[in-house]
Amino acid sequence: MDERPALDAEGVVVAALEQVLDAIVVADPDGRVMFFNGAAERTWGVDRAEVIGRPLGQALPELAAMLLGANGDAANSVAEVPILRPDGSRLVASVALSRVRIGDRTIQIAVARDVTDDARGRNELRLLSLAAGETDRGVMILGADRRVAYVNDAFTRMLGYRRGEMIGRTALEIFAGRSASEATIRRLERRMDAVRAFNEELFVRDASGRNLWVHAAINPIAEKNGEIGNIVVLLSDITESKHLQILQRDVLEAVANDQPVDEVMRLICERVEAVAPEVICSVLRVDGERRLRPLAAPSLPDYINKAVDGVPIGPAVGSCGTAAYRGEPVVVTDIETDPLWQDFKALYAQTGIKACWSSPIKLGSGKVAGTFAFYFREKRGPSAWHEQVVQACLDLCMLAIERHTAKEHIARLAYSDTLTGLPNRTRLRETIHERLAAAAPGEDVAFLFLDIDRFKDVNDTLGHSVGDRLLVEIARRLRAQLAPEDLVSRYGGDEFVIVLEGGRARAGMLAAALIEQLLAPVVIDGMLLPASASIGISMFPADGQDEDTLLKHADAAMYEAKSAGGATFRFYTQEMNGLAQERLMLGAALREAIARRQLRLHYQPQIDCLSGEVRGAEALARWTHPIFGEVSPARFIALAEESGLIEAIGQWAINEAAGQLAAWDRAGIELPAISVNLSAVHFRNPDLVQLVSRTLERHKLDPERLTIEITEGVIMDANPAALETARAIHELGVKLSLDDFGTGYSSLSYLARLPIDELKIDRGFMRDLEHDRNAQAVVTAVIRIGQSLSLSVVAEGVETRSQQQFLAALKCDVLQGFLISRGLSPAEFESWYRNYVSRTAPLRLPGAA
Ligand code: C2E
Ligand code: CA
Ligand code: CA
Numbered sequence: 001m002d003e004r005p006a007l008d009a010e011g012v013v014v015a016a017l018e019q020v021l022d023a024i025v026v027a028d029p030d031g032r033v034m035f036f037n038g039a040a041e042r043t044w045g046v047d048r049a050e051v052i053g054r055p056l057g058q059a060l061p062e063l064a065a066m067l068l069g070a071n072g073d074a075a076n077s078v079a080e081v082p083i084l085r086p087d088g089s090r091l092v093a094s095v096a097l098s099r100v101r102i103g104d105r106t107i108q109i110a111v112a113r114d115v116t117d118d119a120r121g122r123n124e125l126r127l128l129s130l131a132a133g134e135t136d137r138g139v140m141i142l143g144a145d146r147r148v149a150y151v152n153d154a155f156t157r158m159l160g161y162r163r164g165e166m167i168g169r170t171a172l173e174i175f176a177g178r179s180a181s182e183a184t185i186r187r188l189e190r191r192m193d194a195v196r197a198f199n200e201e202l203f204v205r206d207a208s209g210r211n212l213w214v215h216a217a218i219n220p221i222a223e224k225n226g227e228i229g230n231i232v233v234l235l236s237d238i239t240e241s242k243h244l245q246i247l248q249r250d251v252l253e254a255v256a257n258d259q260p261v262d263e264v265m266r267l268i269c270e271r272v273e274a275v276a277p278e279v280i281c282s283v284l285r286v287d288g289e290r291r292l293r294p295l296a297a298p299s300l301p302d303y304i305n306k307a308v309d310g311v312p313i314g315p316a317v318g319s320c321g322t323a324a325y326r327g328e329p330v331v332v333t334d335i336e337t338d339p340l341w342q343d344f345k346a347l348y349a350q351t352g353i354k355a356c357w358s359s360p361i362k363l364g365s366g367k368v369a370g371t372f373a374f375y376f377r378e379k380r381g382p383s384a385w386h387e388q389v390v391q392a393c394l395d396l397c398m399l400a401i402e403r404h405t406a407k408e409h410i411a412r413l414a415y416s417d418t419l420t421g422l423p424n425r426t427r428l429r430e431t432i433h434e435r436l437a438a439a440a441p442g443e444d445v446a447f448l449f450l451d452i453d454r455f456k457d458v459n460d461t462l463g464h465s466v467g468d469r470l471l472v473e474i475a476r477r478l479r480a481q482l483a484p485e486d487l488v489s490r491y492g493g494d495e496f497v498i499v500l501e502g503g504r505a506r507a508g509m510l511a512a513a514l515i516e517q518l519l520a521p522v523v524i525d526g527m528l529l530p531a532s533a534s535i536g537i538s539m540f541p542a543d544g545q546d547e548d549t550l551l552k553h554a555d556a557a558m559y560e561a562k563s564a565g566g567a568t569f570r571f572y573t574q575e576m577n578g579l580a581q582e583r584l585m586l587g588a589a590l591r592e593a594i595a596r597r598q599l600r601l602h603y604q605p606q607i608d609c610l611s612g613e614v615r616g617a618e619a620l621a622r623w624t625h626p627i628f629g630e631v632s633p634a635r636f637i638a639l640a641e642e643s644g645l646i647e648a649i650g651q652w653a654i655n656e657a658a659g660q661l662a663a664w665d666r667a668g669i670e671l672p673a674i675s676v677n678l679s680a681v682h683f684r685n686p687d688l689v690q691l692v693s694r695t696l697e698r699h700k701l702d703p704e705r706l707t708i709e710i711t712e713g714v715i716m717d718a719n720p721a722a723l724e725t726a727r728a729i730h731e732l733g734v735k736l737s738l739d740d741f742g743t744g745y746s747s748l749s750y751l752a753r754l755p756i757d758e759l760k761i762d763r764g765f766m767r768d769l770e771h772d773r774n775a776q777a778v779v780t781a782v783i784r785i786g787q788s789l790s791l792s793v794v795a796e797g798v799e800t801r802s803q804q805q806f807l808a809a810l811k812c813d814v815l816q817g818f819l820i821s822r823g824l825s826p827a828e829f830e831s832w833y834r835n836y837v838s839r840t841a842p843l844r845l846p847g848a849a
Contacts, residue, residue: 023093023112025063029105031056043093043112045085063110066097080115091116138214138235144228146170146192158214158237160207192220192231201238213242240385243275244392251396261404265296268393273299276389280353280375283361283397286313286324286368295370300351307347318344319358320371327368329359334379354379359390361397369401417490418765418774419468420475428489428497432547435487435499436540445540446507448498449554450478450514453532453566455494464767466524467494473522474531481517482510497551504539504571511535511569519567534561535569543572587643589625590636594648599623601656602823605832606675606794606816609807614833615814616673616707618796619657620823621649641679650682655695658706660826662699669833673705675737680713683722693732703733707758711739715754723753730755737794742778759786763797766817770802783810 017024017035023043026035032055036048044051044060051059062081078096085091093112100107138155140148148166156163184202191198197219204212217234250271254264269281282297291312294305311317313324322340323330333355335341335348341356358373372393374386382390415427423431435445452474459467471494478488478496487499498514500507515535521528536557544550557572564570593599603617623631640646653676661674682688696703708729714722730736737758742765761782768775779795786793795807798817807815821832 025060025110025112027056027108029107033059040112043091043114044083045087045089063095066095081112140233140235142231142233144230146231149230155235158235159204192218192228196220201242212237213239240275244389247271247275248392248396255400255403261400262295264400265397266298268396269296269298272389272393276386278376279386282373282375283370284308284320285370292321292324304347304351316340316342319356320373323358323360324368324371327360327362329357331357331381333381352377355381357382359394361394361401363398363402370397372397418768418772418778420472420490422475422479423487423489425489425491428487428491429547431487432499436547439540444503446500446502446504447538447540447550447554448500448507448511449536449551449558450496450498450533451558451562452494453534453562458529469524470522470529470531474518477517478514481514507537507539508569508571511537515567515569532567534558534566536561536572537569538572583639586628586631586636587639587645589628590623590640590645593623593625594645594652599649599652600825601653601660602825603660603829604816604823605821605829606814607820609812609815614671614836616675617671617829618675618709618816619653619677621653637679641681646679646681647685650678651691653677654692658695658699658701661705662701667830669830673707675707675709677709677739680711680722683710683714683725684719686721686725688725689728689732692729692734704735707735707737709737709739709760726754742782756791758792758794760794760796763817766795766797766799766803769806770800776806780810783812787811
């Protein structure tokens with residue numbers, strides 16, 4: 001048995017209370033602190049000696065406040081009480097207050113526990129949910145189990161799920177959009193594990209199965225132990241801006257890929273209508289005459305586009321015409337009543353369109369190039385989203401148009417005649433090609449071949465510059481007489497080709513009108529120059545199926561008009577065999593001339609542009625017929641090409657020229673090289689390679705001393721043998737020269753297809769070189785191209801010193817032209833040569849070596 005006195009119960013309780021982790025404060029019936037344990041000392045940050053015996057209100061005011069606030073009848077109450085310690089630190093304590101009656105007196109016992117951390121967490125969540133309830137971003141809070149613990153209203157609005165459906169689901173179930181593949185989900189999980197906030201753009205599916213683009217800011221919240229507790233996810237719907245971004249990207253790609261401008265515009269419209277289904281989109285261009293031209297409006301009926309086409313812009317021309325006119329956006333919320341739509345509302349009556357908002361497309365220069373319009377099926381104006389879309393689209397339209405304009409400008413240089421600004425022969429050929437391909441069955445296309453009567457007389461008697469001005473005026477009159485969709489091109493010299501839509505009647509009437517127009521004399525330098533013209537007309541499809549036949553027949557009809565005295569026109573007819581007969585005769589005569597070796601070669605010298613040294617000569621065919629007289633090679637070569645005689649001429653010319661070069665070698669005429677023209681037809685014959693190599697052997701000539709001049713026809717030839725033959729000839733060591741460069745397609749990519757050694761700038765550019773900046777630009781460009789590809793550049797048709805100086809300044813390599821000499825017979829050439837070499841290089845430029 002224990003000898004020690006029985007334990008004093010009070011003492012035991014006091015000792016036990018001292019040990020408890022919770023703070024314990026006991027107040028006596030007078031409200032004075034009578035007990036204050038160690039935990040209480042730590043909680044309040046005061047020594048018990050400072051509080052014992054003092055009134056609660058002074059010593060521990062927080063508790064006193066709770067006491068006062070506590071309902072008298074409540075025996076017990078629990079509250080969270082903020083405590084300010086003497087050292088200034090704060091905490092939140094959860095205080096359980098008990099009143100204990102002992103007899104007729106009451107003591108109070110407060111048990112307090114530090115809950116600062118819990119309180120902070122709870123408070124944050126409260127604030128968060130307050131904030132989350134207000135924000136329009138979707139908020140989702142996941143528990144540590146990654147299941148949804150909370151979603152706000154915006155979230156349920158955005159995704160269409162009800163809150164009850166969401167709670168307890170795994171977050172990733174919700175992100176089961178199309179792109180949220182397994183991989184995406186795993187990636188998201190990994191990123192969440194990293195306990196760092198991150199952003200994702202996700203493609204999610206809403207309750208109705210619609211896919212949305214959302215921006216998710218994902219904030220995993222770490223617990224004290226480093227594990228992830230809650231994850232707070234903030235979602236914004238970026239479907240619209242994402243669509244816009246994709247639209248921009250796709251359109252830019254189309255622009256970069258050089259898609260035609262109307263296709264780019266159609267793409268823009270279609271995409272806009274896909275992302276803003278309430279909108280009908282249209283893009284119009286404003287042309288040089290300030291008229292509206294539809295570029296794209298895929299959802300507007302065709303009759304609207306047709307009706308709008310050509311409408312001049314103005315101060316009250318619907319939304320678009322007015323926007324283009326004012327240079328600022330025009331919002332018409334009700335086209336029924338708006339005065340701007342007075343003249344147009346009837347047209348749109350059937351479309352269901354009620355409102356239209358149009359913005360001008362401005363280029364970098366500030367110029368209005370077109371309009372971009374939104375049509376609405378209800379009376380309304382644009383939304384903020386619409387404004388955003390339009391801003392983006394205006395930029396895209398501007399880019400597309402500027403790029404297109406830049407390309408057009410380049411194309412104009414390559415495709416237009418430098419003197420008259422009309423489309424050139426290349427452009428003509430392309431257009432004919434397109435028109436014939438696009439012609440509907442039964443649709444007629446007319447070809448007018450127009451040749452100025454006695455133009456040669458003007459040129460010869462009054463000079464080229466007067467001739468040129470006459471041509472410019474004629475071109476202007478032709479253009480003025482025709483509709484914009486009709487094509488007028490300068491075919492060459494004083495020849496123009498016009499392509500018209502419509503039947504014979506229109507062609508005949510127009511031809512008559514053109515002749516009439518041209519008959520009014522042109523005044524140049526105070527002189528009245530008559531300018532009559534003869535026109536021949538051929539009709540597609542009746543007179544031919546392809547451009548060559550059609551042009552040939554129009555040409556034949558033109559000759560017919562000429563032989564009728566000029567200033568008139570003729571349709572091509574089957575019986576129209578005047579020319580055909582002449583051709584037949586001429587063809588027979590040519591055949592005979594070849595057989596009898598009546599063709600001759602003349603040689604035109606080529607000299608070094610800087611040193612003046614003789615570099616070579618071009619062999620040019622000549623034919624003088626006993627009855628027809630001198631027939632120009634332009635004529636008989638074309639004839640030979642048509643009648644199959646060209647092969648014989650080519651073979652003869654190569655042999656003749658090579659033989660001449662060898663003869664000159666023996667005679668001490670040091671001619672480094674000779675150039676021979678071959679037609680494209682030759683290259684279809686693979687035997688040409690053999691023929692060339694045999695000829696060189698026969699005359700014991702180095703292949704390098706022979707240059708063969710080819711035209712783009714060889715490169716363009718659909719027959720692959722042509723390119724092969726050209727390559728094989730180059731393999732022999734023979735040089736290839738690209739003749740008439742700058743007139744045809746002259747595409748650099750074609751140059752790359754053939755091993756060319758030399759470029760000959762077409763002589764047409766020389767004539768314009770002095771006064772025409774385009775011609776200067778072309779010549780400069782050709783020389784630069786040649787230099788950069790290490791090609792020798794020959795300028796032919798050089799007639800004047802100033803042309804020579806211009807070329808020398810650009811470091812052109814070789815000159816050929818009347819300035820140096822015309823084509824000369826072999827005997828003439830020899831004396832020219834001896835004379836030239838004996839002179840002290842008279843053509844050298846000052847300062848040139
Ligand atoms: P091409 O090959 O471009 O020949 C240059 C033409 O320009 C020659 O006309 C020449 O006389 C002319 N020319 C030279 N310098 C000047 C100048 O300073 N001013 C002017 N206004 N003209 C100048 P040509 O001899 O009448 O030859 C015309 C075309 O006939 C040639 O143009 C060529 O395509 C073709 N041709 C000539 N000979 C032959 C040949 O043997 N075979 C083939 N296939 N074609 C030939
Ligand atoms: Ca030539
Ligand atoms: Ca040429």
